[in-house]
Amino acid sequence: MATLSDQPNHYGLVTRTLHWGMAALFAAQFTSAAAHWALPRENALREALWGYHGNLGATLFLLVLLRGVWGLMNIQRRPRNSGTIGQAAVAGHVVLYALMVIVPAVRLLAAAGSTRGFSYFGIPVFPARETAIAWTQVAVEWHGEMGWILGLVIVGHIAMAIVWHQLVKRDDVLTRMT
Ligand code: HEM
Ligand code: HEM
Numbered sequence: 523m524a525t526l527s528d529q530p531n532h533y534g535l536v537t538r539t540l541h542w543g544m545a546a547l548f549a550a551q552f553t554s555a556a557a558h559w560a561l562p563r564e565n566a567l568r569e570a571l572w573g574y575h576g577n578l579g580a581t582l583f584l585l586v587l588l589r590g591v592w593g594l595m596n597i598q599r600r601p602r603n604s605g606t607i608g609q610a611a612v613a614g615h616v617v618l619y620a621l622m623v624i625v626p627a628v629r630l631l632a633a634a635g636s637t638r639g640f641s642y643f644g645i646p647v648f649p650a651r652e653t654a655i656a657w658t659q660v661a662v663e664w665h666g667e668m669g670w671i672l673g674l675v676i677v678g679h680i681a682m683a684i685v686w687h688q689l690v691k692r693d694d695v696l697t698r699m700t
Contacts, residue, residue, distance in 0.1 A: 528596040532698045540589045583626035621672040632662035
């Protein structure tokens with residue numbers, strides 16, 4: 523059990539699997555978003571990449587809820603961050619969690635209130651409505667923008683881990699997640 527749970531000097535197997543597994547899935551999710559933004563509608567690569575955006579986004583939503591619950595269960599045992607930079611790191615992680623929940627949640631909410639509905643890997647979750655619920659469609663205006671903000675925060679997070687901790691400070695912050 524010890525290696526599954528987090529320890530004060532190292533994240534456990536569950537946290538590490540969720541962290542790196544979700545990092546790979548986020549890379550795929552942003553690839554589909556970038557293709558959607560950059561390529562013309564009729565482009566075959568854009569269509570292929572866009573085909574998984576909703577299913578993968580909903581999967582990431584479920585995974586972040588699981589990860590949040592596991593993180594809270596382990597909060598007393600997790601590696602601690604001290605000092606001002608440490609406090610900033612904690613704040614950065616809270617922002618990451620907030621956006622990882624809000625970005626897919628607003629899109630799923632919009633799908634629930636829309637005339638198209640939503641199916642998860644072919645299983646109907648939200649049936650298509652005859653008329654859309656107007657207020658559910660408002661938040662969706664922000665889905666793409668908030669998604670890109672999440673992408674920027676992730677870039678900052680990776681830069682802090684690799685450039686600041688690994689190359690400048692040369693501390694154990696990266697190795698405790700590997
Ligand atoms: C963490 C999960 C998600 C991330 C990071 C994400 C990211 C993004 C980004 C960055 C865009 C903008 C693309 C552009 O500028 O063309 C976008 C658009 C879109 N996403 Fe997601 N998405 C996620 C989950 C979802 C889910 C769960 C759904 C469907 C239920 C969805 C449906 C859409 C749709 C239909 C668009 C195009 C229209 C719009 O901007 O609202 N996404 N997404
Ligand atoms: C190359 C990519 C990445 C690297 C090198 C990296 C590195 C790290 C490191 C070293 C930590 C531990 C920090 C500490 O203990 O203070 C960490 C934690 C964390 N990372 Fe990343 N990360 C990467 C990608 C991502 C992505 C894509 C996300 C989310 C979208 C993410 C979200 C988080 C969160 C929320 C934490 C806090 C611990 C947790 O609850 O999992 N990381 N990361």
